[in-house]
Amino acid sequence: MTRTVLTAANVLSPAADAADVTGFALDQGSGVVIDGGTIVDVLPPGGPAPQGERIVELPGRLVLPGFIDSHVHLLWLGEALGKVELTDARDLGEIQRRLRKARAALGDEGGVVLGRGWLFDAVEGEPTAAMLDEAVPDVPVFLDANDLHSVWVNSAALRAMGITADTPDPLGGRISRDATGAPAGMLYERAGLELAGAHLASLASDDDRDAAIERALAAYSAAGVTSVVDMAMDELAWAALSRCAERRGGRLPVRVAAHWLVADSGDPEQNLAQVARAAEFARDGSPWLRVIGIKLILDGVIDACTATMVRPYADGSNGEPLWPSAALPPVVFAADDARLRIAMHAIGDGASELALDVLEELVDTRERWDRRPRIEHLEVVSAETPARMARIGVTASMQPVHADPAIQDNWRVQLGDERADHGFAWPLFPQAGARLAFSTDAPTAPHHALANLHIATTRGSALQPELPPAQPEYAVPLAAALRHVTLDAAASYGEEHRLGRIRAGYDADLVVLDADPFAEPERSLLDLRVVRTVVAGETVFEA
Ligand SMILES: [Zn+2]
Incomplete structure (x- = not known):
C-alpha cells in the first residue's frame, strides 16, 4: 500500500x-x-x-x-436539514411569512409543513395553534423548538394526530390547553416526542430516513467532523444507519458510536427490556457503527421551565424529574452489568445532583470497569458538582453552541437571578479535575464545529456575531477548546488510544483548515x- x-x-x-x-x-x-x-x-x-x-x-x-462531535442526533439533524429553518426568524410575523412560503411550495397536493429551530424569544406569550392557523390553516404544521424539547403545531396537525380535549397528557409530557381544556398548540417534552414524533415517523418512509442520514453525514464531513456519538439512538435511526453502512460496504464517512435512548415507561420490566435491546445491538457493532451505551433523559430544558432546578424558576415553578428516583437505579445498574456506558441528560442543577447520586452508588458499590459515565449539558450546576464528577470519573459533556448569546434572553428570564450569570461554566469542570468534552447536540444547535469553537473561546455569538459576549470569564483558550473537541471527546467514550490525536498508531482522521488561527490570534474562527x-x-x- x-x-x-x-x-x-x-x-x-x-x-x-x-x-x-x-x-x-x-x-x-x-x-x-x-x-x-x-x-x-x-x-x-x-x-x-x-x-x-x-x-x-x-x-x-x-x-x-478530525473534530469529534460527542453528542449529536444524526437522523433528526438530517431531517432538520430538510425543514424550514426558523432560528433566525425574530418574530411571529417572520415565522408566519416563511410558513406561508413553505405551504405555497407544496402546491395543490398539500402535505405537511415542517419547521425547526424557532425560539421562545420570537413569540410573545405561549405559542398557540391559532397563531399558525393564520399562516397555514389547511395542512398540518409541525415546528420543533430550537431545543427540540417541544413542538408547536397548528389546528390541522392536532386533528391529524387525533389530539382532543379528551387526550390525556402522556407520562413526562404536557399538551397545552385553553380554558375549556381543548388542546392549544404546544406539545411539551414527551408529548412532542411521542405524539408528534410518532405521527411524523409514521408518515416518513425508509427512503426519507435514508436520505436524512445521508444529508447529516455529508453535513458533518463538510464541517470537518470525523466521529460522532449519537445520543438518542432508536430502532428507526439504527435501521437507517445500518442500511447506509451496508450501501458503502460497511464503512461510513463519519464514525458513529451510539447511546440507545431508554425512556421511563412507568413499567420496570419494560424499562429493563429497553436496556436488553440496547445490549443486543451492542454485541454486533463495527468500528464504523456501534451501540456503546444508553441515554437517560433526567429533565427538560430551562427555556420551557422543564429542567429540574434545586430552587424554582422566576415564576415559582420547577421541572419535575422525568425519571422517578426509584425507577432510575435498576435501569442504570442493568445497563452497567451489560457493560453499556451511561449518559444522562441533566440540564438543571437538581437533575445533575440526581444523576450523581446514582452514579456514585454505581461507581462506589459495583464491580470496577472502564465505564466512562457522562452527564450531558450541565447548564447550571451546584458548587460541589464538578468535584463530585471528578472523584468518580464522570465526563462533563457540554455544548458551547447552547450558550450562544443570541439564544439566551428567554433562558435568563426563566432563571431570573444570579444563576443566569453562572451558566455554561465550562472551565470549572477541568479545574476540578473532571474531563470536559465539547459537542453541538445538533440539531438542537447548528452542527458547525468551527462555530462551536468560536463560542467556546469567546463566549460570543455565532448567530449574531455583533452581540457582546456573555460571561467571557468562562471562555476557554483555543488549545483547550481544541482538545475538548478531539482528544477529550474521544476519551468520553474510551477511544483516546486511537482517535482525537495526530500521532503514530492513531487512525488517520484529520481536518484541514484554510488558515491557522494560532498564527493569527485576532482572526475569528467564524x-x-x-x-x-x-x-x-x-x-x-x-x-
Ligand atoms: Zn441531545
Missing part, C-alpha cells in the same frame, strides 16, 4: 495524556504520514521535505485531528473554512 504524506504549514494535535485534564499543550508537526488508514509518522517542523512517496502538499493550511476532511486515510470531503 502506498504511503501518503500530507504536508502543511502546520500540524497541531493535543499533547498531554488524557488523564491530565489540565494540560492543554499541543504537539506540532509539518506533515502526516499515512499508511492503510493509520498514521505512521508525524514529520517534525522545519525538517527536510519528504521524498519518494505520494505527497499531498497543503501550503498555508493547518492540519488538526472566518475559517474546512478545506478537506480525511477519515481512515481517505478524503471524504474536499472544498
Whole structure:
C-alpha cells in the first residue's frame, strides 16, 4: 500500500495524556504520514521535505485531528436539514411569512409543513395553534423548538394526530390547553416526542430516513467532523444507519458510536427490556457503527421551565424529574452489568445532583470497569458538582453552541437571578479535575464545529456575531477548546488510544483548515473554512 504524506504549514494535535485534564499543550508537526488508514509518522517542523512517496502538499493550511462531535442526533439533524429553518426568524410575523412560503411550495397536493429551530424569544406569550392557523390553516404544521424539547403545531396537525380535549397528557409530557381544556398548540417534552414524533415517523418512509442520514453525514464531513456519538439512538435511526453502512460496504464517512435512548415507561420490566435491546445491538457493532451505551433523559430544558432546578424558576415553578428516583437505579445498574456506558441528560442543577447520586452508588458499590459515565449539558450546576464528577470519573459533556448569546434572553428570564450569570461554566469542570468534552447536540444547535469553537473561546455569538459576549470569564483558550473537541471527546467514550490525536498508531482522521488561527490570534474562527476532511486515510470531503 502506498504511503501518503500530507504536508502543511502546520500540524497541531493535543499533547498531554488524557488523564491530565489540565494540560492543554499541543504537539506540532509539518506533515502526516499515512499508511492503510493509520498514521505512521508525524514529520517534525522545519525538517527536510519528504521524498519518494505520494505527497499531498497543503501550503498555508493547518492540519488538526478530525473534530469529534460527542453528542449529536444524526437522523433528526438530517431531517432538520430538510425543514424550514426558523432560528433566525425574530418574530411571529417572520415565522408566519416563511410558513406561508413553505405551504405555497407544496402546491395543490398539500402535505405537511415542517419547521425547526424557532425560539421562545420570537413569540410573545405561549405559542398557540391559532397563531399558525393564520399562516397555514389547511395542512398540518409541525415546528420543533430550537431545543427540540417541544413542538408547536397548528389546528390541522392536532386533528391529524387525533389530539382532543379528551387526550390525556402522556407520562413526562404536557399538551397545552385553553380554558375549556381543548388542546392549544404546544406539545411539551414527551408529548412532542411521542405524539408528534410518532405521527411524523409514521408518515416518513425508509427512503426519507435514508436520505436524512445521508444529508447529516455529508453535513458533518463538510464541517470537518470525523466521529460522532449519537445520543438518542432508536430502532428507526439504527435501521437507517445500518442500511447506509451496508450501501458503502460497511464503512461510513463519519464514525458513529451510539447511546440507545431508554425512556421511563412507568413499567420496570419494560424499562429493563429497553436496556436488553440496547445490549443486543451492542454485541454486533463495527468500528464504523456501534451501540456503546444508553441515554437517560433526567429533565427538560430551562427555556420551557422543564429542567429540574434545586430552587424554582422566576415564576415559582420547577421541572419535575422525568425519571422517578426509584425507577432510575435498576435501569442504570442493568445497563452497567451489560457493560453499556451511561449518559444522562441533566440540564438543571437538581437533575445533575440526581444523576450523581446514582452514579456514585454505581461507581462506589459495583464491580470496577472502564465505564466512562457522562452527564450531558450541565447548564447550571451546584458548587460541589464538578468535584463530585471528578472523584468518580464522570465526563462533563457540554455544548458551547447552547450558550450562544443570541439564544439566551428567554433562558435568563426563566432563571431570573444570579444563576443566569453562572451558566455554561465550562472551565470549572477541568479545574476540578473532571474531563470536559465539547459537542453541538445538533440539531438542537447548528452542527458547525468551527462555530462551536468560536463560542467556546469567546463566549460570543455565532448567530449574531455583533452581540457582546456573555460571561467571557468562562471562555476557554483555543488549545483547550481544541482538545475538548478531539482528544477529550474521544476519551468520553474510551477511544483516546486511537482517535482525537495526530500521532503514530492513531487512525488517520484529520481536518484541514484554510488558515491557522494560532498564527493569527485576532482572526475569528467564524472566518475559517474546512478545506478537506480525511477519515481512515481517505478524503471524504474536499472544498
Ligand atoms: Zn441531545
